[in-house]
Amino acid sequence: MIEIKELTKQYGNFTAVDHLSMDISPGVVxxxxxxxxxxxxTTMSILATLLHPTSGTARVGGYNVTEKPKxxxxxxxxxxxxxxxxxxxxxxxxxxxxxASYGIxxxxxxxxxxxxxxxxNLTDKADFYVDSLSRGMKQRLCLAxxxxxxxxxxxxxxxxxxxxxxxxxxMREILKELKAMGKTIIISSHILxxxxxxxxxxxxxxxxxxxxxxxxxxxxxxxxxxRTLHLRILDREAEVAExxxxxxxxxxxxxxxxxxxxHFNGQDLEQAELLGKLIAMGxxxxxxxxxxxxxEDVFLEITKGVQA
Numbered sequence: 136m137i138e139i140k141e142l143t144k145q146y147g148n149f150t151a152v153d154h155l156s157m158d159i160s161p162g163v164v165x166x167x168x169x170x171x172x173x174x175x176x177t178t179m180s181i182l183a184t185l186l187h188p189t190s191g192t193a194r195v196g197g198y199n200v201t202e203k204p205k206x207x208x209x210x211x212x213x214x215x216x217x218x219x220x221x222x223x224x225x226x227x228x229x230x231x232x233x234x235a236s237y238g239i240x241x242x243x244x245x246x247x248x249x250x251x252x253x254x255x256n257l258t259d260k261a262d263f264y265v266d267s268l269s270r271g272m273k274q275r276l277c278l279a280x281x282x283x284x285x286x287x288x289x290x291x292x293x294x295x296x297x298x299x300x301x302x303x304x305x306m307r308e309i310l311k312e313l314k315a316m317g318k319t320i321i322i323s324s325h326i327l328x329x330x331x332x333x334x335x336x337x338x339x340x341x342x343x344x345x346x347x348x349x350x351x352x353x354x355x356x357x358x359x360x361x362r363t364l365h366l367r368i369l370d371r372e373a374e375v376a377e378x379x380x381x382x383x384x385x386x387x388x389x390x391x392x393x394x395x396x397x398h399f400n401g402q403d404l405e406q407a408e409l410l411g412k413l414i415a416m417g418x419x420x421x422x423x424x425x426x427x428x429x430x431e432d433v434f435l436e437i438t439k440g441v442q443a
Contacts, residue, residue: 136161136288136319137182142191144177144343151177153343154191159321159336161287164314166334166351167323174343175323176216179292182321183213195288212281216293216323220273222266226257229265230279237284251279255309271302278309289313291322307333363426364406367394369419378416382409394422 137159144152152174159165167175180186181193184204192199198206221229227248234244252258255275260268268276274294281289294310295303310333313320322334337354339347347354368375376390384401399406410423 136163136196137321138192138194139178139182140192142178142181142193143189144174144181144186145189150343152181152188155340155343155345156191157338157345157348159319161319162317163336164310164320164322164334166337167321167340168337169323169340173340175340176292177343178340179213179290179321179323180215182207183211183290184208185213209284210286211288211290212284212286213290214274214277214281214292214294216296218277220265220276222264224265225262226252226265226268226276227261229276230283233280234283239284247283251282254282254312255279256305269302271299271305274302275306275309278306282313287319289318289320289322291320293323295324362399362401362406364397364399365394365422365424365426366397366413366420367422368413369421371418375413375418382412384409 137157139158140156142152142155143150155174155178167178169175177186181188182195182200184200184207187201192201194200195207196210198210200207221232224232230248230251231244234247235241239247249258249261252261255278257272257275257279260272265273265276278291278294281291291310295306310320310322314333334351336348336350338345339354366375372395373390376388376395379385379388379395379397384399384405385397386400387398389396399409401409406425410420413420413423
């Protein structure tokens with residue numbers, strides 16, 4: 136669905152996007168991760184045909200975004216991080232206006248608008264003026280606007296920015312529904328743990344460069360040279376803790392009332408072998424698990440040492 140090759144965008148001596156290359160397959164929900172100023176919004180604006188790259192190419196649905204912008208716009212729904220709404224429209228009028236702008240016949244718009252309002256949980260606000268809506272409601276209305284022409288690709292730049300916790304949960308549930316509908320979605324956010332729950336892949340961008348890309352679990356496994364394991368033993372737990380200090384791949388062992396915590400620099404096979412060894416020695420292992428590394432940890436580890 137998206138093909139980016141050596142994409143570069145410069146503003147004078149400042150390089151916002153630096154030889155970025157990546158592909159996103161149809162039906163994938165892709166999380167674009169990076170701090171403010173990393174180049175996420177610039178890349179998305181280029182994909183949305185709003186900016187011309189300095190060099191390199193970007194294609195959406197096979198169309199070059201600079202050579203075939205009209206064709207690209209038919210395929211995408213773009214939600215910027217800052218957007219305006221027409222305050223003196225009712226929500227239905229707002230969506231009807233954009234539907235008409237896309238050339239959708241009136242009869243079709245009348246069927247489509249209630250479906251969109253239901254999707255974004257705004258059915259009870261159908262006759263409310265836009266200026267009476269909360270920020271979260273306005274953002275959901277903006278998302279509905281992006282869906283008016285039934286695009287194949289959604290480009291969502293910080294869609295949960297400024298939302299309260301409840302509104303972010305509602306937005307996350309809507310995105311899950313869109314994913315189930317088969318939409319390709321590229322979504323940027325610095326609220327990293329929330330992305331982990333909804334994306335298939337992530338790309339980490341820093342200073343305009345793509346420094347990691349892949350499935351969340353794959354990237355976690357790739358970067359973790361030191362995993363933390365948590366064990367609970369039915370009895371003789373202190374004895375097990377002492378034995379573990381002499382095991383290969385174990386660099387540190389802590390024992391407290393919650394169990395045994397150890398730093399382990401082996402891979403999945405070595406983990407399985409350690410568990411098998413404990414069981415063979417007659418220890419009653421109640422729990423043996425790896426403590427999860429969240430997306431924030433992944434981002435901090437990947438970007439460690441990247442120069443400003």
